Amino acid sequence: MARVIIDPRSDRPVYKQVADDLRRRITSGEFAPGDSIPSEKEMEGYYGVGRTTARQSVALLRAEGLVITEHGRGTYVRPRLPVRRLSGERYRADRDQIGDGQPPATSFTKDQGIGWSEYRLDRTFTEIPATPELAELLAVPEGTPILERRFTFHTVDGPQQMSTSCYPLELVAGTPVADPANEPWPGGNLAQLATLGITVTKVTERVRARMPMPDEMAALDIPAGVPVITVTRVMLAGERPVEAAVDIVIPADRVELNYTIDLD
Amino acid sequence: MARVIIDPRSDRPVYKQVADDLRRRITSGEFAPGDSIPSEKEMEGYYGVGRTTARQSVALLRAEGLVITEHGRGTYVRPRLPVRRLSGERYRADRDQIGDGQPPATSFTKDQGIGWSEYRLDRTFTEIPATPELAELLAVPEGTPILERRFTFHTVDGPQQMSTSCYPLELVAGTPVADPANEPWPGGNLAQLATLGITVTKVTERVRARMPMPDEMAALDIPAGVPVITVTRVMLAGERPVEAAVDIVIPADRVELNYTIDLD
DNA sequence: CAGTGGTCTAGACCACGCT
DNA sequence: GCGTGGTCTAGACCACTGT
Numbered sequence: 001m002a003r004v005i006i007d008p009r010s011d012r013p014v015y016k017q018v019a020d021d022l023r024r025r026i027t028s029g030e031f032a033p034g035d036s037i038p039s040e041k042e043m044e045g046y047y048g049v050g051r052t053t054a055r056q057s058v059a060l061l062r063a064e065g066l067v068i069t070e071h072g073r074g075t076y077v078r079p080r081l082p083v084r085r086l087s088g089e090r091y092r093a094d095r096d097q098i099g100d101g102q103p104p105a106t107s108f109t110k111d112q113g114i115g116w117s118e119y120r121l122d123r124t125f126t127e128i129p130a131t132p133e134l135a136e137l138l139a140v141p142e143g144t145p146i147l148e149r150r151f152t153f154h155t156v157d158g159p160q161q162m163s164t165s166c167y168p169l170e171l172v173a174g175t176p177v178a179d180p181a182n183e184p185w186p187g188g189n190l191a192q193l194a195t196l197g198i199t200v201t202k203v204t205e206r207v208r209a210r211m212p213m214p215d216e217m218a219a220l221d222i223p224a225g226v227p228v229i230t231v232t233r234v235m236l237a238g239e240r241p242v243e244a245a246v247d248i249v250i251p252a253d254r255v256e257l258n259y260t261i262d263l264d
Numbered sequence: 265m266a267r268v269i270i271d272p273r274s275d276r277p278v279y280k281q282v283a284d285d286l287r288r289r290i291t292s293g294e295f296a297p298g299d300s301i302p303s304e305k306e307m308e309g310y311y312g313v314g315r316t317t318a319r320q321s322v323a324l325l326r327a328e329g330l331v332i333t334e335h336g337r338g339t340y341v342r343p344r345l346p347v348r349r350l351s352g353e354r355y356r357a358d359r360d361q362i363g364d365g366q367p368p369a370t371s372f373t374k375d376q377g378i379g380w381s382e383y384r385l386d387r388t389f390t391e392i393p394a395t396p397e398l399a400e401l402l403a404v405p406e407g408t409p410i411l412e413r414r415f416t417f418h419t420v421d422g423p424q425q426m427s428t429s430c431y432p433l434e435l436v437a438g439t440p441v442a443d444p445a446n447e448p449w450p451g452g453n454l455a456q457l458a459t460l461g462i463t464v465t466k467v468t469e470r471v472r473a474r475m476p477m478p479d480e481m482a483a484l485d486i487p488a489g490v491p492v493i494t495v496t497r498v499m500l501a502g503e504r505p506v507e508a509a510v511d512i513v514i515p516a517d518r519v520e521l522n523y524t525i526d527l528d
Numbered sequence: 529c530a531g532t533g534g535t536c537t538a539g540a541c542c543a544c545g546c547t
Numbered sequence: 548g549c550g551t552g553g554t555c556t557a558g559a560c561c562a563c564t565g566t
Contacts, residue, residue, distance in 0.1 A: 338552080
């Protein structure tokens, strides 16, 4: 009987002791990513605890992002997904590509190293008045007409990110840029702005992380215990903000952001 | 009786319906950050559910980072903490300050806008052989002697971040830099390297997010439902890596990272 | 069908914070 | 002392996945 490892009289709650043991067995490699861990029934016998307590242990490991549960199948060590490297340098590559006659490749496709046909894009375009946040980012008065464009990007690996990108309406009204049918636009935002005669000279990104909202978990297929990274991006032409992406939302289990700061 | 909002025969589990209602009341502002939400006993009566179900709803909101529970006191909408802006530009400021005779201020203090005396630093220095990861980051053979320095930074607001910063031992052996007693070093890493005759010309940062490990939750005082942002940083002099911070760990509820990409 | 995790109840006892 | 959340049990029934 291995239940000796659990001490019911310890100050540490039984469910945490059980979780500690499972965590150790996971991080030590005894259970590898994708492996199943013992069923709740097995834990009852092995650790000598009730089912509720066993479930509480699993819930803890789930919140830590260590395991996922699949109804009717079992509990598994969370598999590692392929990580997409999103580099700040991609904007430079986009700029350099503008008008060079190459086949279309947006930042998104180049980040993946995937071809044009392998991704899908859902989009919704709406005209809205500038919210206080948008007004500040775009340096326009509150209420200024804005073209809000919501995107969801998919690859063969499933949904990858959501974003909301906004242009001041006066920049794009009546141009092909305002037509959702033209998405995905070859060359991305920078090429799009270039057709309007606008040269982006600077991009700022503000990075945060938080737990996803329920609708984001559903839309992006995010398992329990996995946070999202959010990016607020502003593109500037000189000192003038020309685009603001208020909420780029990316599941943190499939992305890493890379930045370079030059000091010379 | 307000319990009409719960439909026990719905496909949606009761505890999720309860959580939905509480979430709505939180995001709508009915419960503001810092406010207490109804006790488990009150939920039993108000929603007509058992205590276990009420607790399950609270557990869900906790995992989402919306509420925190305090034993013996109650359940509260998670208060917002002051956000520290960590800009990539801080390295430029550090560089510009080297040797200018100003009072000591490291990146960390400038980020805060706080004074020298308001932060505390725990550090442990160890000599280790380069792990495969360190070897790659520092472009040295595996096993190369490394000075590993572990830090924990505190302000009056509590612990703020942990980091592990590594120098190739040959760069720093026998110099004041290798002495923990000299930390915190006025001017930070860049000034430290400058005393060795090394001019850092480039910094790369790799940003990720994940849920904290139990020891990190304890050391950094992280509530349930709050992820950590991790940064892997490399400082380069020309093409030569001179410092690698393998794991900068920052609770995501008190930081935001800012980056600028110049395209001209 | 058997085995798995998901939902829910009723109840007991404990630990903590406040008054 | 009283109200709060924390731990734990035994048991029932449901829903899903596999054979």
